[in-house]
Amino acid sequence: MPRRVLISDALSPAAVAIFKDRGVEVDFQPALGKDKEKLAAIIKDFDGLAIRSATKVTAEILENASRLKVIGRAGIGVDNVDIPAATAKGVIVMNTPFGNSITTAEHAIALMFALARQIPAADASTQAGKWEKNRFMGLEITGKVMGVIGCGNIGAIVASRAIGLHMHVIAYDPFLSPEKARDLDVEKVDLDDLLARADVITLHTPLTPQTKHILSAESLAKTKKGVRIINCARGGLVDEAALRALLDSGHVGGAAFDVFVKEPATENPLFGHPNVVCTPHLGASTNEAQENVALQIAEQMSDYLTRGAISNAVNFPSISAEEAPKLRPFIALADHLGSFGGQTVDSGVKKVTIIYEGAVAQLKTKALTASVVAGLLRPLLADVSVVSAPAVAKERGVVVDEVIRASDGDYESLITLIVETETHERRISGTVFHAGKPRIISVNGIEVDAVVAPVMIYVSNDDKPGFVGRFTSILGAAGLNIATFALGRDREGGSAVALIAVDGAVPDEVLADIRAAPGVREVKALHFTPA
Ligand SMILES: NC(=O)c1ccc[n+]([C@@H]2O[C@H](COP(=O)([O-])OP(=O)(O)OC[C@H]3O[C@@H](n4cnc5c(N)ncnc54)[C@H](O)[C@@H]3O)[C@@H](O)[C@H]2O)c1
Numbered sequence: 446m447p448r449r450v451l452i453s454d455a456l457s458p459a460a461v462a463i464f465k466d467r468g469v470e471v472d473f474q475p476a477l478g479k480d481k482e483k484l485a486a487i488i489k490d491f492d493g494l495a496i497r498s499a500t501k502v503t504a505e506i507l508e509n510a511s512r513l514k515v516i517g518r519a520g521i522g523v524d525n526v527d528i529p530a531a532t533a534k535g536v537i538v539m540n541t542p543f544g545n546s547i548t549t550a551e552h553a554i555a556l557m558f559a560l561a562r563q564i565p566a567a568d569a570s571t572q573a574g575k576w577e578k579n580r581f582m583g584l585e586i587t588g589k590v591m592g593v594i595g596c597g598n599i600g601a602i603v604a605s606r607a608i609g610l611h612m613h614v615i616a617y618d619p620f621l622s623p624e625k626a627r628d629l630d631v632e633k634v635d636l637d638d639l640l641a642r643a644d645v646i647t648l649h650t651p652l653t654p655q656t657k658h659i660l661s662a663e664s665l666a667k668t669k670k671g672v673r674i675i676n677c678a679r680g681g682l683v684d685e686a687a688l689r690a691l692l693d694s695g696h697v698g699g700a701a702f703d704v705f706v707k708e709p710a711t712e713n714p715l716f717g718h719p720n721v722v723c724t725p726h727l728g729a730s731t732n733e734a735q736e737n738v739a740l741q742i743a744e745q746m747s748d749y750l751t752r753g754a755i756s757n758a759v760n761f762p763s764i765s766a767e768e769a770p771k772l773r774p775f776i777a778l779a780d781h782l783g784s785f786g787g788q789t790v791d792s793g794v795k796k797v798t799i800i801y802e803g804a805v806a807q808l809k810t811k812a813l814t815a816s817v818v819a820g821l822l823r824p825l826l827a828d829v830s831v832v833s834a835p836a837v838a839k840e841r842g843v844v845v846d847e848v849i850r851a852s853d854g855d856y857e858s859l860i861t862l863i864v865e866t867e868t869h870e871r872r873i874s875g876t877v878f879h880a881g882k883p884r885i886i887s888v889n890g891i892e893v894d895a896v897v898a899p900v901m902i903y904v905s906n907d908d909k910p911g912f913v914g915r916f917t918s919i920l921g922a923a924g925l926n927i928a929t930f931a932l933g934r935d936r937e938g939g940s941a942v943a944l945i946a947v948d949g950a951v952p953d954e955v956l957a958d959i960r961a962a963p964g965v966r967e968v969k970a971l972h973f974t975p976a
């Protein structure tokens with residue numbers, strides 16, 4: 446079935462062409478994102494949803510998104526997407542982290558000049574025929590101190606442009622390394638230092654519980670008199686009411702805001718002040734940036750939907766188009782190992798350890814671990830996917846450990862799963878040969894060699910004569926055909942395991958008959974779905 450994508454925001458039409466070129470059907474409805482009810486009604490028909498900031502992808506929308514696999518944000522901020530809800534549903538959320546950074550940085554610089562020379566007010570006055578030459582006394586930017594709060598992609602570009610304007614740039618960003626600060630030629634400072642010294646403060650952090658009101662009444666009171674404040678990042682970083690009070694008192698010399706606590710902002714505490722300049726979230730709005738982000742997101746989403754490649758996902762590790770085919774058989778193996786574990790546990794899982802040995806350890810083990818955990822949890826919980834599994838495991842208190850080792854055995858690649866429950870530990874290893882078929886090669890330390898099949902019977906028993914004959918006659922009597930039969934034991938007369946692929950469902954009575962056979966310790970019917 447062809448993949449279908451809905452574009453529900455004003456993306457550049459360049460995205461449509463990319464989707465079509467890649468064989469993805471596309472429905473372009475640029476205003477739909479603002480209509481929650483309509484979006485909720487039609488989302489069930491789509492594999493992908495491409496958005497900007499106007500579409501709010503809430504848990505309610507996601508509830509109806511039965512077919513959705515990917516949400517693509519043509520831009521940076523994904524705060525309009527309920528990421529935990531998307532993750533819980535197994536939906537990948539990806540963005541374009543760099544496509545509009547230059548444009549947004551340029552907007553911050555434009556707003557700085559608009560404030561420094563009161564350009565909007567001077568324009569309005571001049572065009573009203575007033576010629577108020579004495580009213581508009583400006584601020585010279587050269588030699589002034591710019592304080593950058595959040596020196597990531599956009600903050601760093603703003604800093605470099607400001608340095609080009611002969612400003613001295615100081616930056617507050619706990620995650621900015623001294624080396625990076627040196628490379629950027631900015632002075633790394635603490636927040637109080639920045640507040641005390643900056644003539645212009647510009648914000649470039651995401652909105653998080655830590656950054657909400659980073660410019661509060663208290664911190665704004667520590668700023669230099671006459672400071673100009675620019676917010677091109679997210680509404681809520683600045684306490685708007687507190688800023689208005691300091692603009693009114695004359696302590697703050699001006700504020701330029703592109704983003705607001707409530708958007709679309711039709712009213713706001715800052716509106717109407719003569720030293721305030723506002724734009725309607727235009728930071729990313731240039732033809733160049735919009736073309737960039739639309740092309741990038743359409744490519745990323747198509748790559749995921751048609752080839753399984755993942756880039757710039759905020760809730761899953763990246764997998765390139767080259768890696769995806771190499772990873773695919775191991776994803777299947779990882780899922781089967783987890784599924785084996787999940788179908789054979791009989792009490793709560795406490796800890797899962799996954800050991801990667803040899804060549805497989807060089808692949809994206811995070812994605813493989815997510816597949817193991819998904820396979821493990823699927824028999825126990827409904828609706829777990831490779832995207833949601835790590836979060837579900839964490840929520841349930843299951844510890845997941847990953848171990849990477851060089852190969853010291855017979856296999857080029859080996860994955861071992863150890864599942865610890867309240868009562869016991871189970872250990873299952875598997876590999877993939879060149880044909881790409883996942884094989885189970887040991888169970889609880891006993892070597893077997895079984896290609897994974899859709900229906901299998903797992904038996905653990907005492908290594909005594911007569912078991913195989915008894916087993917085959919039970920299956921024969923039930924009319925159940927054996928496809929493959931793999932046996933292993935730790936030593937003569939010790940413990941044995943059998944993994945038998947059968948051509949049909951295993952009735953409960955058959956399992957009961959096997960369980961009643963002498964020396965049988967454990968019997969399970971196992972079901973494996975192609976991953
Ligand atoms: N106005 C617009 O149209 C527009 C356009 C693009 C991006 N944005 C927004 O701009 C913001 C920055 O984007 P970016 O691409 O530079 O992001 P980024 O992730 O590259 O940089 C964010 C920086 O903030 C820093 N940071 C995080 N917590 C901090 C804290 N408590 N104190 C100080 N610094 C902290 C991080 O270390 C990081 O360096 C985002 O919120 C994004 O959504 C707005």
Ligand SMILES: O=C(O)[C@H](O)COP(=O)(O)O
Pocket residue numbers: 497498499519520521522523545726727728729730
């Ligand atoms: O985070 C972003 O990329 C910006 O806020 C841009 O938002 P927009 O795509 O709605 O203009």
